[in-house]
Amino acid sequence: MEAADLRIIDLLREDGRISYTDLGKAVGLSTSAVHQRVRRLEERGIITSYTAQVDPAALGTPLTAFVSVTPLDPRDPDDIPDRLRGIAQIDACYSVAGDSNYLLRVRVGTPQDLEELLSRVRSQGGVSTRTTIVLTTPWE
Amino acid sequence: MEAADLRIIDLLREDGRISYTDLGKAVGLSTSAVHQRVRRLEERGIITSYTAQVDPAALGTPLTAFVSVTPLDPRDPDDIPDRLRGIAQIDACYSVAGDSNYLLRVRVGTPQDLEELLSRVRSQGGVSTRTTIVLTTPWE
DNA sequence: CGTGAAAGCAAGAAGGA
DNA sequence: TCCTTCTTGCTTTCACG
Numbered sequence: 001m002e003a004a005d006l007r008i009i010d011l012l013r014e015d016g017r018i019s020y021t022d023l024g025k026a027v028g029l030s031t032s033a034v035h036q037r038v039r040r041l042e043e044r045g046i047i048t049s050y051t052a053q054v055d056p057a058a059l060g061t062p063l064t065a066f067v068s069v070t071p072l073d074p075r076d077p078d079d080i081p082d083r084l085r086g087i088a089q090i091d092a093c094y095s096v097a098g099d100s101n102y103l104l105r106v107r108v109g110t111p112q113d114l115e116e117l118l119s120r121v122r123s124q125g126g127v128s129t130r131t132t133i134v135l136t137t138p139w140e
Numbered sequence: 141m142e143a144a145d146l147r148i149i150d151l152l153r154e155d156g157r158i159s160y161t162d163l164g165k166a167v168g169l170s171t172s173a174v175h176q177r178v179r180r181l182e183e184r185g186i187i188t189s190y191t192a193q194v195d196p197a198a199l200g201t202p203l204t205a206f207v208s209v210t211p212l213d214p215r216d217p218d219d220i221p222d223r224l225r226g227i228a229q230i231d232a233c234y235s236v237a238g239d240s241n242y243l244l245r246v247r248v249g250t251p252q253d254l255e256e257l258l259s260r261v262r263s264q265g266g267v268s269t270r271t272t273i274v275l276t277t278p279w280e
Numbered sequence: 281c282g283t284g285a286a287a288g289c290a291a292g293a294a295g296g297a
Numbered sequence: 298t299c300c301t302t303c304t305t306g307c308t309t310t311c312a313c314g
Binding site: 019020021031032035 | 307308309310311
């Protein structure tokens with residue numbers, strides 16, 4: 001990938017709402033040229049989306065936790081992600097190599113919410129869980 | 141928080157580059173009204189930033205891992221986040237309650253890069269590590 | 281990749297419920 | 298306080314060189 005594209009990606013990661021005009025000034029290209037480059041990056045799947053970052057506490061979910069997930073019966077077909085996909089509190093799901101099969105990052109409001117969520121994950125996913133509470137997030 | 145603000149936040153999380161005009165149509169308010177609301181959400185720190193999501197593989201970092209971090213000497217002052225902040229490959233740092241003190245999410249290109257990174261984390265952070273490799277990311 | 285024109289959008293001022 | 302409308306200047310988009 002070219003230097004201009006990398007610079008564009010950097011700037012768009014810093015400020016996803018920057019205008020193509022400013023982007024052009026920053027990389028030394030015309031508005032249309034950067035616009036075209038950005039479109040190509042999007043088409044090639046390099047830039048996948050643009051999102052607003054929101055303070056979880058403001059949305060009523062100040063409590064973050066990581067949940068390690070292991071199937072109760074390892075012989076079952078592994079469709080755990082499909083089984084868990086509908087659960088809104090799970091905001092990331094990683095398939096991992098290690099003690100457990102999956103690692104989930106979840107966000108909830110209170111310890112009670114976490115208890116309910118874990119119970120739902122266990123029954124709906126057919127899994128056992130091991131949970132690690134996040135105290136603070138120095139950066140993300 | 142009001143329903144309109146929540147709807148605005150939802151839409152901005154889905155598409156961080158949506159125009160205020162479209163946002164206004166979607167929530168049934170004028171352009172200026174939503175614009176004003178968005179600015180207030182930003183000022184109040186509810187919307188913290190806008191970012192482009194980029195495919196890690198395209199940036200040459202297809203390998204994701206979680207690193208549990210424990211201080212070698214628990215009596216030392218705990219400035220581990222400060223010690224690790226400069227390391228670009230660490231893209232999230234969580235202080236956790238559990239076996240270890242911190243959980244890092246890291247992204248690198250190759251197993252060799254991971255080896256180097258872990259060695260740097262250990263020496264620079266004054267910590268021991270336990271690493272879990274991510275195989276796939278069903279969602280994030 | 282750049283230019284230029286047309287359409288669309290942002291941002292501020294003024295005024296009303 | 299929060300909304301709408303209006304106006305001005307930018308930004309985006311697209312056809313073309």
